[in-house]
Amino acid sequence: MRDPKDELSELESLGLRRNLRKLDSPQGRLVRLADGKECFNFSSNDYLGLANDDRLIAAFQENLARYGVGSGASRLVCGTQSPHLELESQLADFKGSEAALTFSSGFATATGVISGLCDKSDIVILDKLSHASLIDGSRLSGAKMRIFPHNDLDKLESHLQWAVEKVDANGRILLVTESIFSMDGDLAPLAEIVALKEKYGALLLLDEAHAFGVIGPQGRGLAAELGLEDRIDLQMGTFSKAAGLSGGYLCASRSLVDLMVNRARSFIYSTAPSPALAATIFNAINLIGGSDGDSLRRKLWTNISSLDSSATSAILPIIIGENAEALAASNSLLEDDFLVPAIRYPTVPRGTARLRVTLSAAHEEEEIAMLKSALSKWV
Numbered sequence: 053m054r055d056p057k058d059e060l061s062e063l064e065s066l067g068l069r070r071n072l073r074k075l076d077s078p079q080g081r082l083v084r085l086a087d088g089k090e091c092f093n094f095s096s097n098d099y100l101g102l103a104n105d106d107r108l109i110a111a112f113q114e115n116l117a118r119y120g121v122g123s124g125a126s127r128l129v130c131g132t133q134s135p136h137l138e139l140e141s142q143l144a145d146f147k148g149s150e151a152a153l154t155f156s157s158g159f160a161t162a163t164g165v166i167s168g169l170c171d172k173s174d175i176v177i178l179d180k181l182s183h184a185s186l187i188d189g190s191r192l193s194g195a196k197m198r199i200f201p202h203n204d205l206d207k208l209e210s211h212l213q214w215a216v217e218k219v220d221a222n223g224r225i226l227l228v229t230e231s232i233f234s235m236d237g238d239l240a241p242l243a244e245i246v247a248l249k250e251k252y253g254a255l256l257l258l259d260e261a262h263a264f265g266v267i268g269p270q271g272r273g274l275a276a277e278l279g280l281e282d283r284i285d286l287q288m289g290t291f292s293k294a295a296g297l298s299g300g301y302l303c304a305s306r307s308l309v310d311l312m313v314n315r316a317r318s319f320i321y322s323t324a325p326s327p328a329l330a331a332t333i334f335n336a337i338n339l340i341g342g343s344d345g346d347s348l349r350r351k352l353w354t355n356i357s358s359l360d361s362s363a364t365s366a367i368l369p370i371i372i373g374e375n376a377e378a379l380a381a382s383n384s385l386l387e388d389d390f391l392v393p394a395i396r397y398p399t400v401p402r403g404t405a406r407l408r409v410t411l412s413a414a415h416e417e418e419e420i421a422m423l424k425s426a427l428s429k430w431v
């Protein structure tokens with residue numbers, strides 16, 4: 053039998069071993085490492101700086117006092133508490149969909165929804181750079197899978213043509229993409245993708261994980277920015293990034309949402325998130341969608357353009373290539389007091405190891421200017 057120690061040393065020798073880094077502070081602009089060193093945090097997806105926001109901390113405390121800490125069981129077993137239902141109805145309004153369903157994470161949303169929606173008589177077509185949760189959900193479904201090169205509309209169209217020929221009479225064709233890609237920070241050509249999915253009668257699942265709270269009117273995402281919300285069958289996302297908390301959501305038609313209540317195993321067989329968390333996500337969405345959210349987004353976008361005026365999202369990758377070099381770059385930035393992670397295979401394709409800089413509304417101009425000069429060695 054193979055020994056886990058051998059597997060770990062192989063990872064080590066390839067520059068692919070991952071280790072957990074202990075932080076001794078809340079999330080924020082500055083974080084304290086275990087050795088007491090403080091550094092500027094350019095590594096989180098807490099784009100609006102809400103993970104340690106005073107208003108949300110106070111709301112969470114109130115919600116804990118009102119609803120308790122735990123939910124007791126799956127929502128189908130123990131009854132659904134009102135904060136979950138209120139959150140889902142708020143979210144459906146916010147995203148302009150008929151209904152919404154929440155999950156314990158974005159990962160659980162993707163795996164539950166895709167495998168709940170598709171089976172072996174179906175075809176799932178994914179962008180090559182789709183998040184692991186979307187790939188795993190597709191694999192779990194047993195559907196035939198086709199991958200198109202990142203944002204390649206011609207290849208996507210030829211997969212759709214193939215799928216229409218091949219799919220069972222009752223089968224589904226599900227097209228899956230993201231609005232902002234998590235490791236590249238670029239956008240999907242969403243209007244063209246929607247036109248193609250309509251031309252071939254496919255369903256579209258759009259993962260707005262990195263767009264929710266960040267782009268579009270009220271931070272409603274790329275679909276809202278382009279006025280495409282009502283032409284996308286399944287919009288999903290997470291509360292773990294700009295909303296500063298954790299959890300995932302699906303916005304879709306009432307019948308698709310009801311079907312997921314019956315089919316999505318990550319929903320059915322998992323304890324509901326804490327009702328206090330659901331109530332605090334409700335508070336976070338009110339904040340994100342209101343004028344406070346607008347000023348946080350303005351600050352975020354000012355910060356983004358002061359680091360890179362051509363950036364289209366809060367994610368700025370600096371491709372290095374080799375794993376060891378990306379790790380060395382990340383370590384050297386840490387010596388300069390910047391926490392910027394090295395992202396390696398299998399999170400990104402081999403040979404494209406990179407620094408992934410993420411910006412937040414919590415950053416100040418000084419540290420962005422200092423980071424910019426520290427990064428000049430690699431760009």
Ligand SMILES: *Cc1c(COP(=O)(O)O)cnc(C)c1O
Pocket residue numbers: 157158159160162183185230234259261262290291292298299300
């Ligand atoms: C982060 C992410 C997820 C997972 O969301 P979690 O709430 O962190 O589990 C899913 N899809 C994409 C594109 C992501 O970036």
